[in-house]
Amino acid sequence: MTAGDLDIERAVAELADDLPLPLRALARVAYDYRWSWSADGPALFAAIDPERWARSAHNPRRLLTETAQANLDRAAGDAAFLQRVARLALELAAERARPSCGGPVDAAHPVAFFCSEFGVHGSLPIYSGGLGVLAGDILKEASDMALPMVGVGLMYRSGYFHQRIDANGLQHEYWIDSDPERLPCVKVTGADGRALAFTVPLDDEDVEVQVWRVDVGRVPLYLLDTDLPCNSEFGRWVSARLYEGNRAIRLAQYAVLGVGGVRALRALGIAPSLYHLNEGHSVLCLCELMAQARADGAGDGAWERVRGQLVFTTHTPVAAGNESYQRDEVLAMLGRITELGADRERFLALGRVDPANPGQPTAMTALALRASRHANAVSRRHGEVARAMWQPLFPGLSADQVPISHISNGVHVPTWLQGAMRALLDRYLGPGWMLRAGQAATWEPLRGIPARELWAARCEARAQLVQLVTRRATRDRLRRGDPLAYAKAAGSGFDAQRLTIGFARRLATYKRLHLVALLPERALALIGGAHPVQFLFAGKAHPDDADAKDVVHRVFALKQAPGVAGRAAFLEDYDLALAAPLVAGCDLWVNLPRSPNEASGTSGMKSCLNGGLQLSVLDGWWAEAWDGSNGWSIAGDVQADAQAQDQRDAHTLFDLLEREIVPMFHQRDAEGVPLRWVEMMRNSLLRNGPRFSATRMLGEYVEQVYRAS
Numbered sequence: 226m227t228a229g230d231l232d233i234e235r236a237v238a239e240l241a242d243d244l245p246l247p248l249r250a251l252a253r254v255a256y257d258y259r260w261s262w263s264a265d266g267p268a269l270f271a272a273i274d275p276e277r278w279a280r281s282a283h284n285p286r287r288l289l290t291e292t293a294q295a296n297l298d299r300a301a302g303d304a305a306f307l308q309r310v311a312r313l314a315l316e317l318a319a320e321r322a323r324p325s326c327g328g329p330v331d332a333a334h335p336v337a338f339f340c341s342e343f344g345v346h347g348s349l350p351i352y353s354g355g356l357g358v359l360a361g362d363i364l365k366e367a368s369d370m371a372l373p374m375v376g377v378g379l380m381y382r383s384g385y386f387h388q389r390i391d392a393n394g395l396q397h398e399y400w401i402d403s404d405p406e407r408l409p410c411v412k413v414t415g416a417d418g419r420a421l422a423f424t425v426p427l428d429d430e431d432v433e434v435q436v437w438r439v440d441v442g443r444v445p446l447y448l449l450d451t452d453l454p455c456n457s458e459f460g461r462w463v464s465a466r467l468y469e470g471n472r473a474i475r476l477a478q479y480a481v482l483g484v485g486g487v488r489a490l491r492a493l494g495i496a497p498s499l500y501h502l503n504e505g506h507s508v509l510c511l512c513e514l515m516a517q518a519r520a521d522g523a524g525d526g527a528w529e530r531v532r533g534q535l536v537f538t539t540h541t542p543v544a545a546g547n548e549s550y551q552r553d554e555v556l557a558m559l560g561r562i563t564e565l566g567a568d569r570e571r572f573l574a575l576g577r578v579d580p581a582n583p584g585q586p587t588a589m590t591a592l593a594l595r596a597s598r599h600a601n602a603v604s605r606r607h608g609e610v611a612r613a614m615w616q617p618l619f620p621g622l623s624a625d626q627v628p629i630s631h632i633s634n635g636v637h638v639p640t641w642l643q644g645a646m647r648a649l650l651d652r653y654l655g656p657g658w659m660l661r662a663g664q665a666a667t668w669e670p671l672r673g674i675p676a677r678e679l680w681a682a683r684c685e686a687r688a689q690l691v692q693l694v695t696r697r698a699t700r701d702r703l704r705r706g707d708p709l710a711y712a713k714a715a716g717s718g719f720d721a722q723r724l725t726i727g728f729a730r731r732l733a734t735y736k737r738l739h740l741v742a743l744l745p746e747r748a749l750a751l752i753g754g755a756h757p758v759q760f761l762f763a764g765k766a767h768p769d770d771a772d773a774k775d776v777v778h779r780v781f782a783l784k785q786a787p788g789v790a791g792r793a794a795f796l797e798d799y800d801l802a803l804a805a806p807l808v809a810g811c812d813l814w815v816n817l818p819r820s821p822n823e824a825s826g827t828s829g830m831k832s833c834l835n836g837g838l839q840l841s842v843l844d845g846w847w848a849e850a851w852d853g854s855n856g857w858s859i860a861g862d863v864q865a866d867a868q869a870q871d872q873r874d875a876h877t878l879f880d881l882l883e884r885e886i887v888p889m890f891h892q893r894d895a896e897g898v899p900l901r902w903v904e905m906m907r908n909s910l911l912r913n914g915p916r917f918s919a920t921r922m923l924g925e926y927v928e929q930v931y932r933a934s
């Protein structure tokens with residue numbers, strides 16, 4: 226039994242009670258996100274009521290409770306549909322029943338994977354971007370590998386913000402509260418039938434915390450929630466928003482995640498073999514683990530015992546992204562986490578670059594690096610950057626001796642490989658190939674796929690994206706009050722045959738979306754040329770990042786130019802639901818980070834899987850993926866003069882587009898297939914498919930990190 230099993234069973238029974246008898250198996254399916262990466266899962270729910278499915282943000286619990294009875298009855302009377310239900314329910318049940326993989330982690334002592342955000346699915350809005358999506362992909366991959374793991378995170382009531390852009394190109398943010406009672410999750414109860422609860426002392430309040438469970442295949446994800454009536458408004462607010470602007474509240478969140486996370490696992494009866502801290506936000510778990518070790522009588526060995534259980538992944542090569550707190554800030558919020566006792570000074574000191582200097586702030590990353598028995602970065606280049614960046618923590622060691630290794634990120638193939646391309650690869654790569662996606666040999670049959678078929682899959686994915694863009698861009702424009710002719714141009718302008726170029730990610734300034742707007746005449750020439758291209762942009766700027774918002778504004782300024790209306794669109798409110806069709810449908814995926822600020826980047830990997838080609842700065846993952854035959858590169862050198870570098874890189878970007886990319890896309894054989902382009906797709910899939918799959922990534926975590934416990 227795993228904590229929360231009975232609660233899930235109860236919720237499933239309750240949902241099933243309201244369904245027609247033949248559909249009851251769907252209730253269990255609805256409470257396990259495993260459906261979302263099953264080939265037929267999303268289509269199956271959509272078939273019941275496509276409109277309600279969209280309105281519920283693809284949340285099956287809501288769909289099944291909100292759709293009209295007539296829709297359920299119709300589905301219940303459709304024999305072919307019922308066969309699909311049976312197949313999916315069986316698939317999921319078999320998944321759950323599979324024994325755990327033999328390996329370094331036994332089922333009684335799982336890996337506890339801590340992260341401040343989890344991007345599991347669009348209907349569970351507790352993520353903002355790459356870090357969360359990676360965390361979600363790791364849980365899913367652990368499920369596929371039958372690796373014993375539990376996730377620990379926060380149940381943000383209002384999650385990350387939603388984005389609107391007004392007609393002047395100004396970003397506006399708003400938050401929507403999500404109600405966990407309508408999400409596919411359950412509140413975990415104790416043996417007494419009451420909600421399991423414990424407290425975390427924050428500031429001058431003992432804040433009560435409850436725990437939700439969400440099933441991500443075989444992996445339970447436990448989400449901590451302080452929005453309870455017994456807490457003060459402050460206490461309730463702690464778990465309200467992801468990447469909350471208020472520093473003190475963020476520190477309180479880190480304590481709930483770290484200290485609360487360890488308390489939760491103990492209350493749930495889960496004894497992890499190790500704690501994997503994905504980014505430094507959860508490092509305060511150290512305090513609670515030290516207190517436990519001391520209570521167990523570990524004495525002087527407590528520190529080494531705890532260190533032996535912690536492993537850490539750093540994701541942030543930007544200094545400002547590594548948060549630090551002054552001593553008085555820490556003591557004000559966490560002073561009553563009294564279990565720190567004699568360890569308090571040590572803990573404050575180990576987060577300083579120079580532990581002996583009490584004037585320095587305590588940094589989460591520094592603390593995590595010193596407190597963990599293993600630390601890694603997320604790409605080869607990020608490893609080099611992180612070792613140099615944190616060398617001051619290791620006096621006496623040269624940068625290349627700093628104990629930070631790297632495990633390059635990867636993406637969960639069944640989540641990100643979509644539609645026609647998925648069907649094509651399923652047909653050629655053989656049954657169960659996704660479980661072996663980390664091995665180069667799995668991808669070898671790609672060599673035998675006729676160019677015509679690869680191209681047809683690409684064209685189908687693009688056509689689907691164009692359909693979606695047509696609808697969404699029209700709606701976005703109507704909503705922001707653009708002239709009707711401009712809004713309608715989105716309805717007729719985008720073309721399913723046209724070279725489609727995508728740029729979508731968090732709009733941090735280092736991602737340099739502004740390069741596109743730096744040489745407007747060249748951008749407009751491409752849009753209006755003999756072989757016109759179409760551009761799709763999406764991404765959110767952090768509410769406090771004025772520079773990033775200004776970039777959106779500058780890109781929007783181009784919309785007045787003739788011809789742009791039907792050939793470029795900025796799609797609002799980038800999230801998982803929008804990312805999937807974008808990475809699947811774009812022919813070319815562009816990434817322009819200022820080196821060396823891109824730790825890895827993962828959206829390009831998703832594009833790659835779907836046969837998209839990359840045009841990227843040689844930073845993050847692309848620095849180790851590009852080989853000259855599988856996409857295009859822009860130099861990744863580090864320059865002091867940022868403006869000069871921007872000019873140079875913008876020119877390189879447009880040179881490549883004009884001289885190589887656009888001509889190659891239009892160089893067709895007698896059947897209309899661009900053979901050189903397709904060969905590049907093939908090279909890219911062969912080389913990058915296995916290397917940047919989550920299968921390879923998690924395999925490396927198991928062998929290089931988890932096994933050493």
Ligand SMILES: *Cc1c(COP(=O)(O)O)cnc(C)c1O
Binds near residue numbers: 353356799801831
């Ligand atoms: C994959 C993904 C990201 C990360 O993209 P990067 O290329 O790493 O910047 C961000 N947001 C969403 C919704 C994603 O799916």
